[in-house]
Amino acid sequence: MNIEIAGENALIIYFGEQTDPATSAKVQQSVTILETELADKLIDMVPSYASLLVIYDMLRCDHLEMRSQLRKLLGQLEETNAVSGKIVTLPAYYSTESGPDLAALAKRAQLSIDEVINIHSEIEYRVYAIGFAPGFAYLGQVDPRIAAPRLATPRQKVPKGAVAIADQQTAVYPAVSPGGWNLIGLCPTPMFDPKAEPTMPVQVGDRVKFEPISRERFIELGGEL
């Protein structure tokens, strides 16, 4: 565990340098511990792949005190075998119609479109981080065979629900936004709804599996093309 200064009222804790479930589990564990133990001093936290950004109230606590509290509370984290949250199944309509980059990605990977779909939907992903936009969940790790770099020119408008790949990460765009990820399908499940409780179907630490569905089923589930 390594603690560094991030800003005037922010420290960042690094639990490792890699994307792996064990490191991610430590990040999750830490969030839970700090939520109960330091609630009065903390303003917010940002858990990510291997790090946790901790933002504190400078009028209640200085960086030295915060650092020593973090060491005390998190120094003895046990190597739990990657505690995971719930399993969430997200339906996905994979096709060249709903995924404009699917054909190019398959060609690049020297695989058929069906093979790409099978590989993408076979793996159980882990939610490593949520950010970029409200409800945008970074899922990993994508099988290296279908990993693909970001587009050279990002799209101005990625549709809501787009299932996308960038390097070894995959995600579902929660709302229409610009974006440079490779689009391979559409998911009809809303990923972020401010009026719903909970607002998101997943949280950091959950496991996600994509289930291929037909065009008809996609429409039935409320998807829009």
Place this chain on the structure above:
Amino acid sequence: MSGFKVLQPGLLTLIQDAGRFGHHRIGLTNGGPLDMQAFKWANRLLGNPLNSTLLEVSIGGLVLASEVDTFLVVTGAEMPLKINGVEQDRWHAHRIRQGDRIELGFSKQGARAYLAVTDGFDIQHDFSSSATVSREGIGGLNGGKLQPGDYLPCSSNTKGQSFRLAEQHRPQYQDNINLRVITGYQQQAFSDVDKRMFFSSEYEVTDRADRMGYRLSGPEIKASMEGILSEGICHGAIQIPADGQPIVLLNDRQTIGGYPKIGSMISIDTARMAQQLPGSKVSFEEISIDEAHNLHCLAHVKFERTEPEDLGK
């Protein structure tokens, strides 16, 4: 329902409270005022709780029609305030009556002004805050900037407190400012030469300067790594993307990113920077985290101890 009618919204006027906190975990950013000091003074000059909802007016051009009896104050950038066509003092609470016309002209100095009314505007909270973040479509009246015809509800209050801040306590929004930066993580990504260049050169505020971040242009800084494993980004973080031009991340930043950071600007100075318009020159000075804490605590105490002049009932 009483309140104010928006006749002209101006270039960019947003409903803001102190910001949205505790929701980074679902990807929600802070929003809130770019200039916290001017924001707090606006509420304080009316005796409001400091987190009360007000308007952040960027550049100017706002015209409101009052349908309420209350008090109103404008702080921040030098946007001429007119009530029924007569220019009035800013940093000074004024009694407003039904039928009054309130105009904020275009700024002569500074970029953000704050317009508050007694008890604040009565805006529904999204995730425990009224702060508008246009990028997320969250907060405010409908997640975006004010539009002509919008209605800003607030209660009628003729018994409110009213204060005036003496001239010598009002901030000056000068150009060519020095901005203080704490270095921290990812120092190893920048050579000593690049760091020295960053802290000894002049940068210019570009026209890509908004509530998400201020893009600056100047001598190119090279990071030894192009990207890092995505991690949380704090307010004030200075990212160096591949083109070597720094971006100072502000209230509406995305919460997670993967560009290396050369340091982080203290919040007192992000506020001063956010009062700068494109073309303004800035430079950076490295300070320690302890100095940063001292400056913050001193500014806090100074704010608490500065007594505005009570204008009476």
